[in-house]
Amino acid sequence: MPSFKKFLSGGVIAAFLGLLVNRVYPAAEPPVARARPVSSLLGSVDPVTLTGITPSFPRIPLPLQPPVLxxxxLTQDTIRDWLSDRSPEIFLTFDDGPSPKATALILDILQAHDVKATFFVLGRNAAMWPELIERIVAEGHELALHSYSHANLTTLSWEQKKQEIADGLALLHWQLPNLRIRWFRPPYGSYDQAVVDLAHAHGMCIAMFNEISINSDSAVAEIVQTVVTGQGRIIVLHDGQWPRPASLTAAEQRLLHGLAASIGVAKAQGAEFKTLSSHFGNLCP
Ligand SMILES: [Zn+2]
Known part of the structure; x- marks a missing residue:
């Protein structure tokens, strides 16, 4: 497998560093995707088991983004202050992706209904499926970070926490250097003050949720019920799994059916599907 260092020619490195120095972060709307072709980044990694993957991408020094001052x-308390049961907004958030089949089909469903969502992706998945990262952004959804490898951050040393956050962000920025990544959702919803401080140092705020009833055991009816009654809710769904199974899992099939059956109904009832930053962006300038 060619190493990443080998893959990067000197010119690419120079351009990359130049973009880092000259980056500009728009306040609200993400810029048009300028995705980099990173398909060959990981060489001969087995796409099913992902054996052979190594985080050998460039380590970008702080600050990746200007720190959040x-x-x-977006904690439970903040969400309560900013959303009520009478709020028409529904925030669909997808954790753990992207994954080749589920994420692509979810994007199809969202596009068909003209609704926007927020994708909390893992750095290692982003490296495997850069075309999906590009598509998420190009279709107007928000890209956010869920760490590099889905480790439980509170069990790690400060240095390891920093690596999970910085490496995940570095992979997204390597592909989309000018995209502001505003939100960080810690895996398992598990974080401490060090994680908060590290997220802020990397230009991100913590983004939790007020509805997490959808997991791999959820039935289609439960998913439909959650979305149809989801006004005023930040809903957590999952479009990824590790290691990656070759075909759609039963849970993913239920999720797809549930979304396809519920989004249109919710919209007909007046629901407005939004990205996190379109509603909460001012909280994290
Ligand atoms: Zn997760």
Whole structure:
């Protein structure tokens, strides 16, 4: 497998560093995707088991993004202040992806209904499926970070926490250097003050949720019920799994059926599907 260092020619490195120095972060709307072709980044990794993957991408020094100064994290309390049961907004958030089949089909469903969502991706999955990262952004959804490898951050040393956050962000920025990544959702919803501080140092605020009833055991009816009654809710769904099975899992099939059956009904009832930053962006300037 060719190493990443080998893959990067000197010119690419120079361009990359130049973009880092000259980056500009728009306040609200993400810029048009300028995705980099990183398909060959990981060489001969087995796409099913992902054996052979190594985080041998460039380590980008701080600051990856300007640090968040005076930002407000999207915790249960903040969400309660900013959303009520009468709020028409529904925030669909997808964790753990992207994954080749489920994410692509979810994007198809969202596109068919003209609704936007927020994708909390893992750095290692982003490296495997850069075309899906590109598609998420190009179709107007928000790209957010869920760490590099889905480790439980509170069990790690400060240095390891920093690596999970910095490496995940570095992979997204390597592909989309000018895209502001505003939100970080810690795996398992598990975080401490060090994780908060590291997220802020990397230009992100913590983004939690107020509805997490959808997991791999959820039935189609439960998914439909959650979305149809989801106004005023940040809903957590999952479009990824590790290691990656070759075909759609039963849970993913239920999720796809549930989404296809519920989004249109919710919209007909007045629901507005939004990205996190379109509603909460001011909290994390
Ligand atoms: Zn997760």
């Amino acid at each position: 005076g930002g407000v994290d």
